[in-house]
Amino acid sequence: SQTIHQWPATLVQPVGSPLSLECTVEGTSNPNLYWYRQAAGRGLQLLFYSVGIGQISSEVPQNLSASRPQDRQFILSSKKLLLSDSGFYLCAWIGAGKNIQYFGAGTRLSVL
């Protein structure tokens, strides 16, 4: 069966520090992968999506970047965190030929 892993579950980082969040999917190949951010009390904002290795599309201009070094690995990064980067970061995937997104458990990031 397919599963999605995200880590860490929570993270507290100082302003100006770098960030790396990782997401991996098991049990499927060539998934579409997505990074979302959910600010407190707000909806899900799509940040990046990827339809294949090395293919990244950015949805909104921001302080973050994404990479997909392997088929089932999706990484969200920042060189210097801002206070406004705080939020709940969720990775999601869709299997090839499907249209339902499934989410990882998320990383709750607090930038102080």
Add this chain to the structure above:
Amino acid sequence: RKEVEQDPGPFNVPEGATVAFNCTYSNSASQSFFWYRQDCRKEPKLLMSVYSSGNEDGRFTAQLNRASQYISLLIRDSKLSDSATYLCAVNKDSGNTGKLIFGQGTTLQVKP
């Protein structure tokens, strides 16, 4: 106008009540529609896909009204465990990206 809009609520209902949520979308070309449930500080989980003919899963019924561009979710015989935030999602484009736009969610509180 937001691409996907929901009444944030909260909807406070007694156990056993029937409650309905609507979600409007702006892109008339949208083809895929979903309801997700999100518990506090957790990831969204798929509740139902929404089909043109409407679909039912136990106490939950989803409907699509293309003419008025909205989807609805009906919950019958509400349980305490139904308390959560319900997010609607609509596909963003017709390609193979699988991108979804989420509403900000409707909060439901079922009271004893």
